[in-house]
């Protein structure tokens with residue numbers, strides 16, 4: 001059996017970068033940009049008024065305190081000129097700074113009576129309260145390099161630069177498969193020896209949080225039927241995620257079926273708990289992930305291995321997170337212990353509070369955790385206050 005780190009390296013070795021596609025601006029949120037985005041004009045594109053008030057020629061400040069209001073320059077109007085330097089123009093935030101003016105004085109610092117604006121003080125400077133043309137970026141500047149994750153702010157840039165179509169990294173086509181004759185659809189009333197197939201919906205939800213839409217299917221514990229179904233699925237999908245049928249049972253057919261279908265098995269068994277029988281194989285660019293059937297094993301392996309694969313496929317660099325253990329733990333097996341935790345915060349520190357549970361089949365307590373702490377296999381005792389790597393189950397649960 002190999003270590004968690006070895007297994008993760010193998011996964012990374014077999015994750016190829018996804019191709020690219022052009023998609024509509026409307027649906028590009030949370031995708032990975034596959035082109036550089038350049039400005040088509042200066043930012044801002046004109047000297048922009050930044051406060052509602054009056055605009056004057058600042059050279060007049062030494063000479064006069066009152067200014068006749070010559071015109072109004074509203075946002076969205078073509079630039080107007082100040083005809084007489086002794087006058088002013090009322091200006092609105094977002095308007096073009098009028099020609100022959102260089103200083104905006106907000107209404108709060110002016111008294112207006114009978115069409116004349118009187119300044120409260122003469123302490124004003126050229127280009128105050130203006131947002132100068134090109135100060136943020138010049139026409140042709142690279143604003144977003146390829147490989148930028150499209151977040152709300154990035155969408156704003158795509159919009160302001162007029163990108164109605166966006167080149168992004170393609171998402172993989174993923175199918176989630178449950179296995180096991182004890183499993184029944186969630187809408188049915190299970191017989192005493194049956195359970196509802198919950199794992200696939202956990203995986204589907206976890207994928208959706210990563211912006212990947214995937215369908216689910218169910219395959220029986222029947223070698224011939226599994227073989228023909230998987231053969232077809234491999235033609236259609238880039239990645240197949242399985243839950244169950246990877247351990248030592250008489251009907252755990254996945255390892256042998258994969259071999260017979262010509263898949264290369266790179267991982268079968270990792271020194272970890274839960275998720276020991278985890279399986280990973282490839283055929284060309286197609287990948288199969290066999291998550292052990294117990295619910296916690298399935299979800300932990302999804303995050304420890306599939307997410308790694310997906311991030312590399314999309315070109316995302318994962319930044320490791322760490323959290324402080326809040327309780328002493330003893331674990332004497334030579335396995336990495338993926339400990340279920342619920343995080344909290346204490347003076348800016350992330351605290352990992354272990355969630356008591358009855359093992360990897362305990363879905364009830366899995367749902368109370370928002371992360372797992374990976375306690376290294378070389379140690380037996382883990383003390384309260386020690387820092388360990390943490391993996392979150394949700395995108396935004398820090």
Ligand SMILES: Nc1nc2c(c(=O)[nH]1)N[C@H]1C(S)=C(S)[C@@H](COP(=O)(O)OP(=O)(O)OC[C@H]3O[C@@H](n4cnc5c(N)ncnc54)[C@H](O)[C@@H]3O)O[C@H]1N2
Nearest residue numbers: 178197198199200243244245246247248252292293294297
């Ligand atoms: N002799 C051994 N037995 C087992 C070993 C072992 O090393 N030697 N490993 C144990 C470990 S650890 C795990 S984890 C499980 C993994 O088993 P499989 O991947 O073969 O999964 P199944 O046998 O099909 O099912 C296990 C368990 O999970 C439930 N399950 C499966 N799929 C779903 C689903 N979609 N929704 C809800 N629950 C699901 C299934 O009903 C079983 O209870 O093997 C141990 N055995």
Ligand code: MOO
Nearest residue numbers: 274275276297360
């Ligand atoms: O490795 Mo299993 O996942 O402990 O239940």
Ligand SMILES: [Mg+2]
Nearest residue numbers: 245247249252
């Ligand atoms: Mg089994």
